Amino acid sequence: MELTTIWFVLIAVLWIGYFVLEGFDYGVGALLPVLGRDTADGSVTGETRRRQMLGAIGPFWDGNEVWLLTAGGATFAAFPHWYATLFSGFYLPLLLILVALIVRGIGLEYRGKVDSTRWRRRMDLMVVAGSAVPALLWGVAFTNIVRGVPIDAEMEYVGGFWNLLNPVALLGGLVTLTLFLTHGALFVALKTDGQLRHDARALGLRLGVLAAALAVAWLWIVHASTGTAVSWVLAGLAAVALLAGLAAARAGREGWAFTGTFATIGLATASLFVALFPDVMPSSLDPAWSLTVENAASSQKTLGIMTVVAVVFTPIVLLYQSWTYWTFRRRISGHHIPTEVHPAAVTEETRRRVGAS
Numbered sequence: 017m018e019l020t021t022i023w024f025v026l027i028a029v030l031w032i033g034y035f036v037l038e039g040f041d042y043g044v045g046a047l048l049p050v051l052g053r054d055t056a057d058g059s060v061t062g063e064t065r066r067r068q069m070l071g072a073i074g075p076f077w078d079g080n081e082v083w084l085l086t087a088g089g090a091t092f093a094a095f096p097h098w099y100a101t102l103f104s105g106f107y108l109p110l111l112l113i114l115v116a117l118i119v120r121g122i123g124l125e126y127r128g129k130v131d132s133t134r135w136r137r138r139m140d141l142m143v144v145a146g147s148a149v150p151a152l153l154w155g156v157a158f159t160n161i162v163r164g165v166p167i168d169a170e171m172e173y174v175g176g177f178w179n180l181l182n183p184v185a186l187l188g189g190l191v192t193l194t195l196f197l198t199h200g201a202l203f204v205a206l207k208t209d210g211q212l213r214h215d216a217r218a219l220g221l222r223l224g225v226l227a228a229a230l231a232v233a234w235l236w237i238v239h240a241s242t243g244t245a246v247s248w249v250l251a252g253l254a255a256v257a258l259l260a261g262l263a264a265a266r267a268g269r270e271g272w273a274f275t276g277t278f279a280t281i282g283l284a285t286a287s288l289f290v291a292l293f294p295d296v297m298p299s300s301l302d303p304a305w306s307l308t309v310e311n312a313a314s315s316q317k318t319l320g321i322m323t324v325v326a327v328v329f330t331p332i333v334l335l336y337q338s339w340t341y342w343t344f345r346r347r348i349s350g351h352h353i354p355t356e357v358h359p360a361a362v363t364e365e366t367r368r369r370v371g372a373s
Contacts, residue, residue: 019319020309023094026326027087028289034083036281041077043200044069045120045147048140051204055211065212068348072207075344079337093322097171097312098296105165105173109157109180113150120146155192159185162238162288164298169305184237191234194227199277206270209349217265224262242291250287254280
């Protein structure tokens with residue numbers, strides 16, 4: 017197998033890892049206002065439920081983002097022309113994603129630093145927006161990449177921002193958003209206990225039905241124009257995995273339900289890369305102007321050095337992240353949430369005293 021093909025496959029694996037892992041982070045963050053409410057009987061406050069949800073993703077979310085950084089770095093090194101055309105043509109959407117990730121990180125890291133309801137509410141809004149925006153825009157971006165965008169003979173994107181917001185791309189954004197919301201809801205059901213667990217499972221079922229309907233339409237449109245026999249099979253398996261996951265959720269099997277959405281996102285992403293190959297960015301103006309794994313790649317020497325580095329360090333990263341998930345595998349119950357404020361928090365009373373002195 018050519019090194020260019022190997023690195024195309026490796027980049028596809030990195031994106032699959034990013035979407036299946038960071039996808040549930042996005043879903044949990046975006047669902048804070050929905051699942052993070054007081055229970056009907058008032059026995060559990062919304063703040064406790066929100067802290068359960070954030071505690072469930074707390075050990076994982078920043079590690080999951082490493083997959084995105086690695087995918088971007090690998091693309092830059094292995095396919096510099098792909099990287100240049102992608103980041104120049106998709107500059108505004110990628111900038112919005114970057115800003116959203118920064119805002120989300122601030123919300124997650126600083127939520128507990130001040131003992132103030134208003135402060136936590138603002139941080140929650142940052143987490144929600146910072147989770148929903150990437151979940152939507154990644155679907156828009158990948159739909160455009162697979163279906164083709166205006167690229168000229170100089171390997172330059174010649175379209176505008178509004179070219180990216182076509183109906184099929186927006187449908188793709190809704191698919192990734194609803195899939196990640198379903199993924200996140202089932203992760204909450206898997207990682208929490210009490211009423212939150214049951215509410216999250218019920219919400220995941222409802223969201224999953226909507227996601228399934230949207231995903232079937234989207235995958236059909238995308239693969240009808242660019243698909244191959246293998247990509248069609250992968251897309252079909254993704255649909256089966258989603259239905260199996262929803263059936264497991266209905267039966268109260270949260271582990272298998274989460275596995276179903278995990279497999280759905282992974283298989284759907286794989287189907288897109290299979291449909292894309294050997295192109296990396298098809299041109300909608302002229303197929304001869306498309307970026308391919310050959311004309312967009314680095315030199316063989318660069319790819320060879322990168323392959324050695326990947327063989328050495330990839331297993332280490334995978335082992336470390338697997339250890340993290342195993343260590344924090346238990347459920348988080350409401351009684352695990354302390355009522356007192358974190359010692360690092362700065363209370364309103366403390367600030368008043370400091371100001372007075």
